[in-house]
Amino acid sequence: MLEFWRFNTTSLENLQVIEGEYNFFVVILSFLISSFAAFALLVVLERAWQSQTSKTLLLWKIFGSIVFGLGVWAMHFTGMMAFILPIPMSYDMGLTILSVITPMVGTFLALGRLSEEKFSFLSILLCSAYLALAIGSMHYTGMEAMKMNAIMSYNLSLFITSIATAFILAMIAIYSIKAFNSNVKHTLIAKIPSSIAMGAAVAGMHYIAMSAANYHIDAHTALKHQSMSDSAIAFSLAIAGIVFVIVATTILCALIEDKLQQAEQKLEENAIREKDILEHMADGLLTMRSSGIVESINSAGALMFGYPKESIIGNNIETLIDTDKVKDLKEASLHEKLKEQLGKTLVTHGIKLDGSYFPVEIHFSKILLTTKNHTIFNCVVRDITERVQLEQQLRQSQKLESIGQLSAGIAHEINTPAQYxxxxxMFLNTAFESCLKILRKTQAFLDKEPSEISSSELTEINTLFKENDMEFVIEEIPLAITQSIDGLERVKKIVGAMKSFSHSSPGEMSLVDIAEAINSTITVSRSEWRYIAELTTSYTENLPKIKCLRDEFNQVILNCIVNAAHAIEAKNGQKSGELGTIEINVTQADQNMEILICDNGIGMTSKVKSRIFDPFFTTKDVGKGTGQGLSMAYSVIVEKHNGKIEVESEINVGTQFKISLPIS
Amino acid sequence: MKIMFVDDDTSILSAFKRAFYRSGWDIKYVKDGTEALELLESFQADFIITDMKMPGMNGAELLEQVSKLYPSAVRIVLSGHADEDLSVRASYVAHQWYDKPCNLELLKSEIELINEVRADLPYSKIQALLGGINSLPSIPKLFIKLKAMLHKQSISMEDISVEISKNPSLTAKVLQVANTSFFVTGANVNKVEDAIIRLGTDVICNIVAISEMYSNMGDTSNTYIAEILNRALDTANIATHIADKPIKDEAMLAGLLHNLGELLLPEISPEHMEGYLAKRIIGADNSALETTLFQVDNIQITSYLLHLWHFPYSLIRSITLQNNLEKLIIEELNCEVILHLAKSLQSNQELDERLSNRKDISIKLKSMMEQ
Known part of the structure; x- marks a missing residue:
């Protein structure tokens, strides 16, 4: 047998061995303390697993080591309180304090392993060893702090058993930690078996170690039965209480941290999601201060403006958006008027880095939180280049469609003068030949003296006159010439009107002579109304030219004329031959140009009237109306020209359209 | 010759007046339909030439009235409009259609040509003879409609088959005719669509025409009628083979219609039929025989019917000249000549030497025989 330190029993053979006894209640208490400490360790371990930074991990590890170390220590001393020897006993302060440090170090080492969540056999062995050593070293250091009038010796096999028990129970505890780790739900209850195993490791080790200890006294030493004093019970209860408080605090802290972490995670997830949505939305989104300085922009926005994402930040919004295009912003700078623009959608041009313009739709909104004393504004920018192009194409195709519809009529208008x-x-050709015949004869006369002309020659001329219908020819030649000139003028006028009507002004306002524009529209649409109605116009003298989209304006007038003709046709029927009337009056009223288009057609009910500007609403047959005309007219007059279009109508009396356009 | 021009544009009327001032024709210029109808009561015009789109009564309506009241008048449209509805309607009532601007010299020569064709057609006599007959061949309305639609190029094969299928008895007839050996070789066609695919729209239109015309003539299994129909189909087939592409369609139609008048001979006087059948020589000129027995020959009847139905006068000319060798020998290889050739070949009649010796004709016939 080994004979050293307290295992040397040979020198004690003449000494008397005394037996200690236990306070059962305090034993249970000590076991509970160790289990709670183990539970706290597990909670801390779980936090360590969730830690995202090495700093929090370290903090948790330290915290866990302290709590469990304290727990082990408290268990030990509570256990010691429960142990009563029949001699007086006290503790050495220095060793007692030292004994609290060793379990902390061991726990720290074990936590270092466990927090890595690697549960290899070797790792488990190592951890169990750390823990067993932590517990064991604490216990035996603590035992050395005992001061009494007796010599303590250890039974070697029990001593080894105590360490082995701690080791095995620690292993069991770690295996159940492993099981608990692989379980997705880290509930508190799942920690209980592991806590109990660990508690048992601590308590089991302690009590086995206690039984390994023998206390030898002199035969002279007076034995006095000692019962556990009230102060000792209170002391152990106090230790237990403190440990409970620490453990409970630990659990509470861990739970709070868990919640905080979850909230933080959620916040982070939300932030990522929102950032992702903003980054990947098709529209540009930028935030700016009330001064117009851009604070942030998403990729779509940066791409739209052609800037590298970073360099756009700090620019003023007015370098990105052409504010001259926006009516209310002509004078003031955008940020001064921003409040008025909130919630509205502006259509203007964006300015790219290279200085080129592109059409955009902008929507401002205020963000309700103020940071660093700035109010932040949201600004959604939509590149509407494609839409504008499509709209232009649509307008162009509508125009082409109407020219197509008019073309049969226009062809007739041109073919008729071409015919005559x-x-x-052809007549002038034959007539001229006849004239030439007579002229030649007459010329022959001029070469002769009047006396030389015979009467037969005169008769000959006379016959030529009659043969060639010269009377008719003389009468008709001037008429034929005038009429031909008129005819050519008519063709010229129609071609000119067509050119004027289909004049392409892609979205550009120009100064337009409204009377001339209306007249060309009337000319090109003549065949639409000439067999149905008489069309009269009256214009106030010296009407100013006004800024407008000429081709779209023409289209509106055309729609009104065609509608008027259809209304009259619907009233009079196709065959009656009775002509209705269409009147177009243009006057100037203050700062507006007023165009009245009246017909005496079939009129409409108030129900129809209320819907005429709706797209695709039509009362006409398929093929005759698409329901687009008046909705287009509304958009052209109201939206593009800031004008007004109003209608009055009475069934079987007629309809009047009133279009007002602002002059400036 | 009496001619009436109707146009709402006075500039047009006065220009016509000047253009025709030396024509020697009796021309009235009228500015609307109502006035035209009033004037026609006293002025029996041979030609009515009208604009389409006019206030009040339009050209189509005027010609409808004229075709009822004055069926022998030639009805011509001269229009600056490309209005499809109107033109389809007018194709039921007009013989010719000219678009403005139209060369009046061309119009003049056309009028003269029509007048020449009409010289051999005693319209009033035929009209009187046919007046009492109930079962006249019916007007090929659908054919005219399809032709007008095809002319405007706004029609698909489906449209045509839909139009034909609207009339089931006509559909049956069209398929029956299409399945005769003259058209379809190989498997029979059972559907109009198939027939259109196999034969083409033009041939189908012509088949529609003849089907419509015969549809009112009672039972085609009647030997007399069946023989006329088969001869027409066979002649049409031969004519189609002789004719060059541009006139194939017209040649086929001429072949289909060339003997239509024979259908009415028994209606005019059934008692002479026996003698007629005994003496006639199929494929030869029987006009003298027919005139003796029926007061009118079948060519005159055919021409009159085609006139009534507003077929163009170019077709009517082919019909009237089918036996007129004196005129045919100086014609080029046109529909008129081709109809004569097809008709002779069909009935194995000897060709006149003046024709068979012509180089263009002999080459054509030779290449056809080889086929």
């Missing part, structure tokens, strides 16, 4: 001009020319 060519007939007249």
């Amino acid at each position: 001009v060519s007939d007249n020319t």
